[in-house]
């Protein structure tokens with residue numbers, strides 16, 4: 001076992017760090033305050049190859065390994081968790097799902113612009129009545145011969161308005177339960193496809209989250225992904241990898257809050273000494289550093305297993321479960337270490353605390369990760 005990063009991985013980490021400092025840090029507070037999407041920064045992310053990091057260069061991607069992806073996600077989430085979720089959805093749900101399961105025509109038409117960052121993708125599984133209970137899909141796609149007729153509503157979709165390409169999960173045969181579900185590639189602008197208003201959120205306010213409404217949308221047959229009935233397996237397998245992305249986002253939020261707290265604790269004085277000299281504060285920092293280090297190892301392990309082609313359902317869920325708790329615990333303590341300043345936007349940690357919460361909810365809540373892990377280990 002080698003705990004050293006390669007030259008290439010170190011280079012990617014540095015490039016992501018430089019990008020985050022130069023392009024994301026300025027304006028992050030303002031974007032949070034006004035729920036503003038980081039349009040310019042996302043464009044640059046695409047140019048730098050951060051939106052199709054693991055995609056084969058023949059499909060427009062950067063051809064990097066998953067550990068490099070974890071490193072880049074951490075650096076970006078450390079500064080701006082909203083930009084990180086845009087990156088995570090595009091990379092590990094949309095591009096990864098398309099590269100693994102789409103046919104050549106679909107890849108050339110849809111994957112290439114997504115991997116290059118010329119277009120943004122969205123992954124549409126959740127519905128008003130089917131979040132954790134994802135097999136209870138109410139959106140239907142009726143086989144009409146050479147096209148499907150799509151009807152229904154998707155909820156809380158990340159990149160909802162920014163995306164051009166949407167992977168939509170829908171029920172095609174109720175009798176068959178989750179084996180009667182399919183996944184489709186849907187384009188923005190198709191007749192009957194409406195985008196709801198932007199959600200007002202507690203955190204990751206720079207990302208755009210929307211409901212999507214489909215009314216008699218005609219989806220050409222060639223836009224179905226895989227064999228008939230493959231949609232639920234598609235969604236689950238894609239989410240196994242996606243959870244590494246969200247775990248890395250959580251890791252980055254935690255690392256960001258920790259670094260700010262360490263610096264603050266060395267500078268801020270109370271009772272004639274820097275607060276780091278009070279053991280109550282020093283121990284908080286020790287706990288943060290330990291939890292973050294463990295979270296990072298779980299992310300690396302799941303990423304390395306993914307690159308080895310192993311089943312990552314358990315390791316991905318473990319990484320997300322642990323890293324998201326780390327993000328929450330760390331950011332709460334970061335606010336505490338900052339005292340009154342911790343409650344003020346200028347010091348960043350209050351935003352990080354709000355951003356951290358979502359990592360315990362999306363791509364499967366922490367309770368769902370425990371279901372995935374416990375079912376996996378019981379097998």
Ligand code: CAA
Nearest residue numbers: 089125126131132133134135158236237313362363364368
């Ligand atoms: N990997 C591969 N296959 C899996 C799987 C996994 N992690 N979990 C379940 N499956 C398969 C099962 O093997 C089964 O297939 P077979 O019948 O062929 O064996 C099928 O899926 C149904 O599984 P269960 O019988 O376990 O179904 P269930 O209804 O009891 O539970 C669940 C399923 C695991 C809870 C699933 O519904 C789930 O993962 N829910 C959470 C949904 C989720 O993560 N949504 C995220 C939306 S995207 C998002 O959030 C993006 C973002 O924010 C940025």
Ligand code: FAD
Nearest residue numbers: 123124125126131132133156157158361362363364365367
């Ligand atoms: P519910 O399923 O109603 O759960 C409510 C509570 O009950 C949770 O605590 C849950 O853990 C618990 N619970 C439910 N079932 C069980 C059980 N069997 N055992 C124990 N506890 C249980 N979805 C997408 O498809 N694409 C996206 O891009 C996307 N982006 C999102 C962005 C944001 C900002 C948000 C808020 C959500 C996003 N989602 C997206 C949806 C997200 O994946 C769901 O919100 C999440 O899966 C939980 O579903 P739910 O909200 O319906 O909660």
